[in-house]
Amino acid sequence: SLLLLDKFDNNSLPPSSFIPSDPRIKSEHCPGCGAKFQTRDRSKPVVTEEWQESVTSERSFLSYLKKKDDAIIITVVDIFDFPGTLLEHLDELIGTKNPNILVANKSDLLPKDFNETRIKLWLRTISEKLGFKNIHDVFLTSAKKNWRIQELSETIAAIRSGFDDIYLIGCANVGKSELINSFLRNTVEEGWRHKVTSSPIPGTTIGMIGLPLTLFGTTFGYNPKGFHFPQESKYLYDTPGIINKKQLVNLLNEDELKMVIPQKMIKPLTYYIFPGKSLFLGGLARIDYVEGDKPIRITIFSRLNPHVTSIRRADEMCQSMAVGDKTFLEPPIINSVKRRIEPFPPLVRGIKRHALKGLRGTTMSLKDIVFSGIGWASFGGSYERAIIDVWSPNGTGIYFRDKPL
Ligand code: GDP
Known part of the structure; x- marks a missing residue:
């Protein structure tokens, strides 16, 4: 402005x-x-x-x-x-x-x-x-x-x-x-x-x-x-x-914005995730690998710290956040003293059981999932089929990108 x-x-x-x-x-x-x-x-x-x-x-x-x-x-x-x-x-x-x-x-x-x-x-x-x-x-x-x-x-x-x-x-x-x-x-x-x-x-x-x-x-x-x-x-x-x-940043307060908005060039981080695992981006986004044959490779482009855990544990953490208990997944900063326009919405499964198609023998990234305002995740690996759930605040702001950048 x-x-x-x-x-x-x-x-x-x-x-x-x-x-x-x-x-x-x-x-x-x-x-x-x-x-x-x-x-x-x-x-x-x-x-x-x-x-x-x-x-x-x-x-x-x-x-x-x-x-x-x-x-x-x-x-x-x-x-x-x-x-x-x-x-x-x-x-x-x-x-x-x-x-x-x-x-x-x-x-x-x-x-x-x-x-x-x-x-x-x-x-x-x-x-x-x-x-x-x-x-x-x-x-x-x-x-x-x-x-x-x-x-x-x-x-x-x-x-x-x-x-x-x-x-x-x-x-x-x-x-x-x-x-x-x-x-x-x-x-x-x-x-x-x-x-x-x-x-x-x-x-x-x-x-x-x-x-x-x-x-x-x-x-x-x-x-x-x-x-x-x-x-x-x-x-x-x-x-x-x-x-x-629609902008996610409207949900965040001043301190949280500082944690989300990148200040310098994003350095990608790569993870291999097995079926049954969940990957968080702070407390703002979550990807569950629900079903599949092989590990998937997820490259994260975000300022937020990724955290990998089991889907069961991820559910528990989301429940804690929903009832206002502090977790180490930040932002949101639960019980923040800084003003927030509206109460922080819970993480919701915006995309359910999406089937990612892999390509055997390739290491190319085949698809991106964009979390508008947070960053994106690039998917690849030599799996054949992988079913994922994708979560975000209120389940909004999630987009697919077929040709990764
Ligand atoms: P406006 O509300 O659209 O006028 O946005 P501002 O010009 O006030 O910028 C908003 C924030 O984005 C400020 O913190 C700027 O420093 C930052 N910003 C603006 N342009 C760029 C850019 O090209 N690169 C980066 N990294 N930050 C930018």
């Missing part, structure tokens, strides 16, 4: 220029939801609590974008929490006239040697399955490390007619502010170096904030030395981070 701009090493742009000055926003009321803006005090955000409440309802905000037909929409998702961070039915919500670019961010967390083409294909396939078909292009970025930011800006520059605003949309915490920072860093002109602050806790977003495109120098194809400024009154909008109920 974008909170406020700090650090001006350029005096030519006073802080007030970051208050949205789009005429629609000057109109005291939000054109999307009717909430009142505050415009008297320039040192304070334009958006009020009223607006903040109304924009967290995703429809009111997105219906505003639906009415527009001169916008470039950049939909940002977190590659580590995909498809959990993809809003469903985006095509319907934002209309089909505006070019739409899907940006999967935080790729620096992926294990090294990831296959970019394959990941992009997977992103596109799943997005289309979830009703998001109108995708102009897909990028796998790291805002933090500036990966693919140049290519992304060039693509935006190429499709902008010079008259379009740019909207960044996405769930809270996918890295929209960080992306803005990387666009600012990408600016070729010296002296155009600003920074926006971002917050690590989801749900702290305030309303839509417009940054004049001129601030980005040459990033989106603007020539600061030119005589006319077609984009002078055009903006890059950091839109409210929509709180997506």
Whole structure:
């Protein structure tokens, strides 16, 4: 989320220029939801609590974008929490006239040697399955490390007619502010170096904030030395981070988030699991090898610690967690003093008796099970058939991926 701009090493742009000055926003009321803006005090955000409440309802905000037909929409998702961070039915919500670019961010967390083409294909396939078909292009970025930011800006520059605003949309915490920072860093002109602050806790977003495109120098194809400024009154909008109920991170408190969100590149860990065994990822995910002929190989890509035990013992541990007894499987941190929005849901079998097909004599990974927001497990080994159960909080957020990354 974008909170406020700090650090001006350029005096030519006073802080007030970051208050949205789009005429629609000057109109005291939000054109999307009717909430009142505050415009008297320039040192304070334009958006009020009223607006903040109304924009967290995703429809009111997105219906505003639906009415527009001169916008470039950049939909940002977190590659580590995909498809959990993809809003469903985006095509319907934002209309089909505006070019739409899907940006999967935080790729620096992926294990090294990831296959970019394959990941992009997977992103596109799943997005289309979830009703998001109108995708102009897909990028796998790291805002933090500036990966693919140049290519992304060039693509935006190429499709902008010079008259379009740019909207960044996405769930809270996918890295929209960080992306803005990387666009600012990408600016070729010296002296155009600003920074926006971002917050690590989801749900702290305030309303839509417009940054004049001129601030980005040459990033989106603007020539600061030119005589006319077609984009002078055009903006890059950091839109409210929509709180997506599907996101697992919404169930966690601050301390738990720190345990789940990877800080650096994920190192895979491989286990051979026998029938009758269960593998936990902290207390957030569980895979049971219910029936089979041979051990299966499970490679875990997650920040959370795997723990292997018997299925019987795993059932006992889940029962303890359900009645609020502390176990060493964390997160969730049972009886945490930190605030949690809702009580932590129990682990539920989201996938029952799934038959994994193996391939004798091969060591290839044949299938991934993705726990959106937690990580994924890659399955392989020379078994012929293996029956597994897969558990997650409330049984949600589990996805199959046929071509492992
Ligand atoms: P927003 O809510 O969508 O604006 O997200 P922020 O930009 O505030 O970022 C949310 C969290 O993700 C922060 O802790 C960022 O440091 C982190 N983050 C953002 N972009 C990246 C990235 O490319 N790589 C990694 N590893 N972390 C990122």
